[in-house]
Amino acid sequence: MSKTDWAYLSNDLVYGALFVYTIAFIIYTYETAFAVKANKEGSSSEIDRTKTAKSGRIATFVYAIATIVLLLGVVARGVSAGRVPWSNMYEFSITGALTFSLAYLIVGRKYDLRWLGLPISIAVLLILGTAITLLYRPTAPLVPALKSTWLVVHVAAAILSGGVFLLSNTIAATYLWLDSMERKGERSAFAKRLPSLEVLDQLSYRLVAFVFPLWTFAVIAGAIWAEAAWGRYWGWDPKETWAFITWILYAAYLHARVTAGWKGRKAAWLCLLAGSTYLFNYVWVNVWGTGRHTYSGL
Amino acid sequence: MSAPELQGISLLRYLWRQLTSMRTALILLLLLGLASIPGSVFPQRTQSPLKVREYFENNPSGAKLMDRFYLFDVYGSPWFSAIYLLLFISLIGCVIPRSWHYFREIFKAPTPAPSSLENMEGFQQLDGKLSDAEKWLKKNRFRIARSGKTIAAEKGYLRETGNLVFHLSLIVVLLGIAGSSVFGMRGEAIINVGERFINTPTSYDNLAPGRFFSIANLPPFTIKANNFDATYDPETNAPLDYTLTVTTQDAIDAPLIKRTVKVNEPLTFGSTRVYLQANGYSPLVTVKDKTGAVKFEGPVPFLPQDANLTSIGAIKVPDMDPQIGFVGSFLPTAARDKVRGGFSSFPELLDPRLLVSVWKGDLKMDTGVPQSVYRIDTDEMERIGLWALRIGETYQFEVGSITFNGVIPWVNLQVVRDPGKQYALFGSILAIIGLMISLFIRQRRIWVREVNGKLEIAGLALNRLPGLEDEIHRMVTEMKGAK
Secondary structure (H helix, E strand, O other), X not given: OOHHHHHHHHHHHHHHHHHHHHHXXXXXXXXXXXXXXXXXXOOOOOOOOHHHHHHHHHHHHHHHHHHHHHHHHHHHHHHHHOOOOOOOHHHHHHHHHHHHHHHHHHHHHHOOOHHHHHHHHHHHHHHHHHHHHHHOOOOOOOOHHHOOOHHHHHHHHHHHHHHHHHHHHHHHHHHHHHHHHHHHOOOOOHHHHOOOHHHHHHHHHHHHHHHHHHHHHHHHHHHHHHHHHHOOOXXXXXXXXXXXXXXXXXXXXXXXXXXXOOOHHHHHHHXXXXXXXXXXXXXXXXXXXXXXXXXXXX | OHHHHHHHHHHHHHHHHHHOOHHHHHHHHHHHHHHOOHHHHOOOOOOOHHHHHHHHHHOHHHHHHHHHOOOOOHHHOHHHHHHHHXXXXXXXXXXXXXXXXXXXXXXXXXXXXXXXXXXXXXXXEEEXXXXXXXXXXXXXXXXXXXXXXXXXXXXXXXXXXXXHXXXXXXXXXXXXXXXXXXXXXXXXXXXXXXXXXXXXXXXXOEEEEOOOOOHHHOOOOEEEEEEEEEXXXXXXXXXXXXXXXXXXXXXXXXXXXXXXXXXXXXXXXXXXXXXXXXXXXXXXXXXXXXXXXXXXXXXXXXXXXXXOOOEEEEEEEOOOOOEEEEEEXXXXXXXXXXXXXEEEOOOOOOEOEEEEEEEEEOOOOOOOOOOOOOOOOOOOEEEEEEEEEOOOOEEEEOOEEEEEEEEEEEEEEEEEXXXXXXXXXXXXXXXXXXXXXXXXXXXXXXXXXXXXXEEEEEEEEOOOOOOHHHHHHHHHHHXXXXX
């Protein structure tokens, strides 16, 4: 197969993944709607999952298939370019959607996250949709500054951290939403099936604590690379500055939790703020920003 | 008279305690993040001095006001430095007493059990013997203290070590960065291919030594640029590869070594590294006066303005009477449209063109005011000609002629001595290791008490990591199985 064939194959697979994710999204929607109905009919306090368990399992299975198709799409993109597929925003986005989905599926093996399926599939559809429509660029060779083993190490660590940060953000946002609902009174029928606030609080913390060393490593690997490519390991380039801000906020979050005993609402807001700086860094610095992290258009 | 003095000391002590409190440290940490934002919004002198100048031209009064608050030098500003210095003092004030406390803790027995275990985590009651519980805890390498009918056990002391290592290594990183800026240097030089760079202060276009860096310590290496190859993607015009081949000497009489330099592969001379940072073209020109005498000859580096290396530059010939200056643009692949006029459509030399406008008058090179080599102040000069030259062509003007002989590439070498970077790297690696230890190791206490012939077991997860309840369950099952 020629490079162009691989590029076409990759595009087809990414489109295919988008299609399969849409099916998963529809089943998740059905499952959610059905669960709401079941909860309304059944006893008001009990969370009834048995009736929706099957459709939930099917949705997650379809979601996993979509993720495998996306994985193949990312790999084919890499083969067509003859390198890791991490040199522009389109490639970051499809890989980011992949790590986000993988984080959801992997964490879901240990904790019951099926209730997250609907918001997660919406998020992935948005990421992939933006990537395909706005960010798409044909595969191009690397510019000299990117020709380094550190591309693999630094970008892999950054994208992986991003996927987990995003998942933790989704959970923290859910926490805040449910919390405001509970403060006003009872949870709505839809929300009754979601886990308790305490579980959400713990889960988003654990995800951050797990991935924070990896994010630290991503920043340090970037510094080592910058030393080789640009002659300085830290230069307050906008991307570096915002990576630093994200790092600081998550560090503050961990301190606040472990040492100062923050929990619940305050902690969730801080977590959400920290995760937003990651997203801001990704979108703003790449699209509107200046500095040395902007390559090849986008 | 001693009362106010004491007050002073107690005030200081109070301030110190405030500064080194966790709350202050957290606030300072968040402030540091907040303070670094403006540097990513406004252009910074250290990164893009040209954009700062543009800012001043577009909005002089606003820029002046912003400059007063160091908004163009955020990361070197007094307020930014104040925040991180306070943060590090706070950190040191936090970490050192804690290390000492922890050091003594190592030799102490585990914390005694609380009076009631019922409210602790994983509380269980079972029939069993205290000695079995002790055996299990010993086997699982808990540190144990038994007093009467109570056992206090603790495990995972390493977590606190990791925590301290992490914070101490941040101090190492900061010292490394400080060391680099004080004992290091960085400088830039543009050299034409074929020329030799000798590492002396005068060879630099700009040189920024650290406060304690002695210029006499510049290592005496030389670099001769033999060849520079740049390849570009024919479809996207993006660069594919830059390769510079050089001949280096570590000292004047040292052996000659052939080496290559690429963007990610700098040259290393001891603790000094040389980076390939930018490249462009130098048109080769000859300027003659009316009599045909050569007044200027050689390559003139032009400054690229875009990705296709449309470049601008100036050729100054003060030896002619009147003085002559050429304001030029160089196009490696000439193209033209109505909006931009002449521009380059590809970065390689496919159809090179040198556009010059000829000015006569005073070049003002004797005024002592530093001038840009790429620009001419034409305010008090008169334009006497305008022409586009291909290679080999000559343009005759009122008082002489200019010939465009050819083009050679130039490269911008960045020379950096960064003696603190090993320490910063060492500190960073240590920080990650410490961080992982402190986040992933569970420090927990387990207490066992015999009450009315039954055993009560409960514990406390000090860093709130999950797993303690499972562990207590396992302990209970294994104790039962052992019987």
